[in-house]
Amino acid sequence: MWHANRRSNVYIAEVEIQQERPFLRKLQTVQELPGQEEPFQRLANLLKSKHFNAAAIDAPFSVPCEYLPCGGHKALLDLVAGIERPKNWPFPAAQDFVCRILSGRDLLSKKPLRRTELAWSKKKVNVRSTLWAGPRGGAAMTAACLTLLHQAQCPIWPWHRADQTRLLVEAFPAAQLCHWGMKYERYDGDSHERLTNRARLVASVSELIEISDETHRKQMELSADALDAVLCAFAAIAVSTGTLAQSPVPSDEGQIAVRERIEAQAS
Numbered sequence: 001m002w003h004a005n006r007r008s009n010v011y012i013a014e015v016e017i018q019q020e021r022p023f024l025r026k027l028q029t030v031q032e033l034p035g036q037e038e039p040f041q042r043l044a045n046l047l048k049s050k051h052f053n054a055a056a057i058d059a060p061f062s063v064p065c066e067y068l069p070c071g072g073h074k075a076l077l078d079l080v081a082g083i084e085r086p087k088n089w090p091f092p093a094a095q096d097f098v099c100r101i102l103s104g105r106d107l108l109s110k111k112p113l114r115r116t117e118l119a120w121s122k123k124k125v126n127v128r129s130t131l132w133a134g135p136r137g138g139a140a141m142t143a144a145c146l147t148l149l150h151q152a153q154c155p156i157w158p159w160h161r162a163d164q165t166r167l168l169v170e171a172f173p174a175a176q177l178c179h180w181g182m183k184y185e186r187y188d189g190d191s192h193e194r195l196t197n198r199a200r201l202v203a204s205v206s207e208l209i210e211i212s213d214e215t216h217r218k219q220m221e222l223s224a225d226a227l228d229a230v231l232c233a234f235a236a237i238a239v240s241t242g243t244l245a246q247s248p249v250p251s252d253e254g255q256i257a258v259r260e261r262i263e264a265q266a267s
Contacts (some may be wrong), residue, residue: 006108007135008029008030008031008039009037009097009223009225009230010029010030010043010167010177010225011027011028011029011030011223011225011226011229011230012027012029012030012033012043012046012228012229013025013026013027013229013230013233014026014027014206014208015230015233015236015237017237017241018210020144021209021210021264022208022209022210022234022237022264023209023210023212024209024210024211024212024213024216024230024233024235027216027219027226027229027230030042030043033045033046033182035074036082038039038090040090040144040262041053041089041090043148044148044151044152045083045159046151047148047151047152047154047168048151048153048154050154050165050166051237052166053165053166053167053236053240054157054165054166054167054168054169054236054237054238054239054240055154055167055168055169055236056168056169056170056171056232056233056234056235056236057145057148057168057169057170057171057232058116058171058172058173058228058229058232059142059144059145059170060114060117060138060141060142060145060170061145061146061149061156061168061254062076062114062128062130062146062247062252062253062254063076063101063114063130063131063142063253064112064113064114064130064131064253065114065251065252065253066112067101067102067105067112067131068252068253069101071233072079072109072252073156073159073254076101076146076252077146077149077150078150079100079101080092080097080100080143080146080147080150081147081150081151083096083097083100083116083143084096084131085130090147091143091144091146091148092143092147093143094133094137094139094140094143095133095137095139096143097133097140097143098131098132098133098139101131102131108132109127110129111129111131111137112129112131112133113127113129113251114120114130114254115249115251115253116249116253116254116255116256117129117130120172120174120178120256121174123178125172125174125175125178125184125185126174126185127263128141130142138260141213145260152168153168154166154167154168155168156168156169157169157170157239157248157255157257158248158249158250158255159252159254160255162239162240162242162244162248165240167236167239167240169235169236169239169257170235170254170255170256170257171231171232171234171236171256171257172235172256172258173228173231173232173260175256176231176258176259177201177231177255179245179258179259179261180204180261182201182204182205183200183201187201187224187227188224188225189224194224195221198220198221198224199221200225201227202217202220202221202227205220205227205230205231206264207264208261208262208263208264209230209233209234209264210264234258234259235256235258235259236257237259238257238258238259238260239257243259243262244258244259245258245260246258
């Protein structure tokens with residue numbers, strides 16, 4: 001998904017606030033970002049440019065506190081930055097990541113969760129463990145995200161205050177949909193059921209954000225990843241505008257940001 005000549009499932013949504021309502025300005029894949037570098041580096045460069053108030057990423061920003069290195073979250077980012085990569089990979093392999101985090105220790109459970117993930121798991125939202133490198137594990141995406149955070153060198157919520165700009169924010173589209181009372185599962189894929197579920201979700205989300213370009217709407221209907229990118233923007237908006245559904249809990253584990261439901265005003 002990160003190679004320049006591959007079909008991508010990594011989308012980037014650019015959203016502006018116009019007259020107090022969100023407006024979807026651009027929706028593109030990581031391969032469509034400008035530059036000659038590999039797509040992962042282009043994404044890192046986009047964040048380094050800091051041409052945003054807040055940017056949300058659909059991936060874990062930390063690991064359970066029991067497995068954090070001495071020195072907390074900053075030490076975690078430095079640790080991951082130092083893990084050897086497989087040839088031509090921009091971030092560590094999942095198993096290498098887990099081995100370095102554990103440093104010879106045993107897992108206390110097969111698939112440990114952070115408190116923020118456990119809270120959503122209790123609401124029946126499917127959550128991936130940051131330290132599980134097996135089938136449908138979250139270790140690979142965590143390794144990629146922590147690498148990206150280290151390279152971006154931006155302030156990160158909730159470790160930095162919400163009134164700062166250029167913040168990076170952790171998003172989780174399924175949690176956002178769950179909070180809004182929308183269907184938060186079975187909307188990926190190309191079966192008739194999944195396409196129908198996704199079309200209904202796009203219609204519902206369109207009540208919360210202005211989507212004037214029908215091409216963007218079609219992208220969201222055809223790809224769950226494109227829809228998720230737009231949902232991520234609500235996490236960034238929540239932090240930057242003070243419309244979080246929950247108060248941040250001080251912890252080096254990090255926290256998923258979710259926005260309250262605020263209807264987009266008619267133009």
